[in-house]
Structure formats: structure tokens, C-alpha cells
Amino acid sequence: MNKVTTQWLKCPVVVCLCLTAAVAQGQESKTILGPTNPDLYYGAEALLAGDGEEGVRLTLLGVKHAANSRDRITGLSNLCAGFIMLEQYEIGLSYCDQVLAENDQHWRSYSNRALAYLKLGRLEETEADLQKAEAIAPNARTVKVVRSMLLDATNPVAPLIVIDDRRQAADDDEK
């Protein structure tokens, strides 16, 4: 096994991608190591690492070379997330809009667009997108977080903890 192959196999995620690529290319008897769209893949990696600028740069390249609709939607969704990360909410919105124009069941884009609207102070649109995201993915953690952020913006609360050391009425099992 050569050095390059060994390095790929160190990462389980990449191994899975290798297998996917190998299956896709099976008819031509080719073996491709690594993601089929490296820019998209490493763009997502950069975003995950918190590097918004590099993530957006790579993802833009990845979308440009997207081989299919799924990669394109993935890239656009990540661009929406990336631009929101860079606090460029209007640009982020435009990418979320593109995703939703192609797939109106894409809850992540509803959730991200809700967040962008929230940051722009457009609370009614935030509520509308959150409702759509909740209808599609009621248990998604990110949607719940955006919901709580909207609640914090509209109905902020402060935690209050009462510590009561008085003896309660029913003390029958205390002895």
C-alpha cells in the first residue's frame, strides 16, 4: 500500500467516501481515492473548523464544479451557513433561497434562513421559516436552538432559583 493510500485510510470518514467513489466508478473499473468533489468536502471541513472565509471560498469552487444536483444543493446550503457565519446575512439569505427554490423540504435551509432573518431583525419571517423547519424536522436540535434564540429575542427570561430549606408538610419517611 503506498503512502497516499495509507493516509486516506487513517480517516474513517474519508474511507467511506473512497468506497462510495469506488462503487460509482465501478463500471469503468477505476478506483478513485478521496471525495468526488474535494472543494466541497474541504470547504465543509473548513466551515466545521470555524474558518468561514476558507470554507466559503472552497465551497464556492465546489458548487461551480458540482457534478449533480445533490452536490449543488449541499454546496448552496453550506454557503448559506458560511455567509451567516461571516455575518453576511443578506448573502447567506440568497443562498438559502436558492436551495429552497430547488428543494422546498430542506429544513436546514429553513433553519439557517430563520437565523439570518433573526439577525436582520425580521422576526415575522423568522417565525414563518421556523414553523416550516419544525414541521419537517420537529426534533432537530439546531431548529430548537434557533427557536430559543427567537424566544430570547421576543420574550427574554432570566433564570431564577429558589432554595427553600423549610421543612415540608409530609415528612413521614424522614426517620
Added chain:
Amino acid sequence: MRSRRLFIATGIVVCSFALAQEEPIVEYVPGDEGERQPLYTVVPAYPEKARRARVEGEVEVCFKVTREGKTSRVAVRRSTNRAFEKPARDAVRDSTYRPLPKDEELSGIKTCRTFRFRLSPVTVD
């Protein structure tokens, strides 16, 4: 697998905006006369998940206090929501009471402490 990996980026955006937990407002209601006197009282943290979901709750924790003032046999006696049980139990475990004077006899009676987790509205300008 690939798309799942790529879509993870979405979550980061939300996390980066997550709010830091603020210090809770604390109210203390002292126990009856003759009870062991608290020395160091730990205030439990309001569980962030519960705060986000606007969930309130109440937990009663019962325990024994040793001669030295440490808590032991800590157990939840009553609770309205499990999310609050661990913070309440941990707070009691880390709290202490004034040591008992040598001439006083150690009572075998359990002490109980009730924690009420509330959310009070904040007025914004």
C-alpha cells in the same frame, strides 16, 4: 455519508450564536430554628436545554448531614421534571453545613431542601 458530513457545517452557525448562560437570580428561604445551619450553599445551574425550551420545575432533595457538616445519602424525594434532578442533587452534594459542636448530639433526622427552577420575564428597552 458524504452529504451527512457536508451538512454538518449548518450546525456550526447555530452553535456560534449560542448564548452564554447567564448567572441565575437566587432567592434563599431559611429553614426552621433548630435545623442544621448551612455553611456553604451551592446554587445549581439552570439546565440550558430547559431554559431554552422555557421549562420550569421543582425538585426536593433529602439527605443526611454528618457531624462535620458534609452531606450524605443524597436522594431526590420529589421532582416535577427529571432535567432538574442532577443539578439539584449535585448542588446538595457540594454544599456544606456548620459542624456540630462537640456537646451536641447528632440527629438521625434527614434534612430536605427544595429547589424551584423558575424563569422570570426580562424587560427589554
